[in-house]
Amino acid sequence: MESKKIMMPVGAIIACVLITLFLLACVAGIAYLIFGGGSGRTNVPAATEVPAVTDGPSQTDMPADSAKPTQQTDSPSSGLDISGTKADEGAPITDVLENCMRTVVSIDITVSAYGDQVAGSGSGVIITEDGYIATCNHVVEGASTISVYLNDGSEFPAELIGNDSVTDIAVIKIKGDGRSFPYATIGSSEALRVGDSVFAIGNALGELSNTVTDGIISGIGRDIEIGGQSMTLLQTSAAINSGNSGGALFKADGTLIGIVNAKQSGETSSGASIEGLGFAVPIDLARPIISDIMDYGYVTGRPYLGVSTKNVSYGFGMFNYATFPQVVSIIEGSPADKAGILENDIITAINKSPVSSSTGLRVEINKYKVGDTITVTVQRGNNTFDLEIQLEERTGKY
16 A cells, blocks of 8 residues: 655745744854853943042052142932941951051141240041141141151151131141052041941040040031031040041041041039030031132132231239230231221221130121121220221132
């Protein structure tokens, strides 16, 4: 019996061939993707934490048109969570502290009235690789010479770049040398919360350089009056001592979040003991001040009178003395110069509010804005009179 051959239609054969080719192409494509051939992607390592100390490029590696030192001015992204502890890649806290200690310096100053003797000590924190240092105004104000001591004990002379009594911030710079310095990673104080772990590093007692104390953020937005000037500060339980002023307040991840500037201790008027109250200028407040000082030598947008003064005291009776600021120099073309203030004039009041010191005079002036007209009460010899003076913006380093 003859068998019959089963004949497939030509169309079915073509369809089978096409399906087979399609399946082979799919398999090849999947294999191609799995083994990374031609995907156009490379394996990118996960972002690592910014180190507490950044050894930036040397001066010779910087662009020729880079006149100013590199400064970390990029604020954290609005979507970046900066309120908690950052991942530290498993590094122990001792390594984080070691990095931070390299960025903190001890400061000694001399004042002309004291000759070559040290007249004051404090702390500072290096903020750029070429040696710009943030500190407190009251640490370096009136200094004739400034000496800086690094964590390794090396000593350098420094110069005052500018200062701001309103925020108690000053910037100094290590002179010459040309070397690169370790500098702090600037963080943000905006999202700090009470309870965040912090540590303070500074020249405790003016003798114990790079002393580290730890604590927490005890309060945020504390309105504190220092030297007659109202300031909004961070409060910390980290122990703060004389000599710590100008030093650094770091978060536990090693980022700089404040410039230490005050402590309170002793007793209240009622006899209650005061312990564990330390304060720091929030870094978000300090950063634009530091930037202005680095760029211009002064803080822009601030009113000024245009006089230098010293404190003088007058006796009224055997024991009754009064202190006032006396003009010792006047800036040519300044508001004071235009209004007719002279050397040796004594300023007794601003808008009828008495002033009893040079600091008090600055505090009163800083209550007003550029363009405001104030009444300055002046004593000249035996005469007392009022001058109307319109405040102007500082346009130079005075």
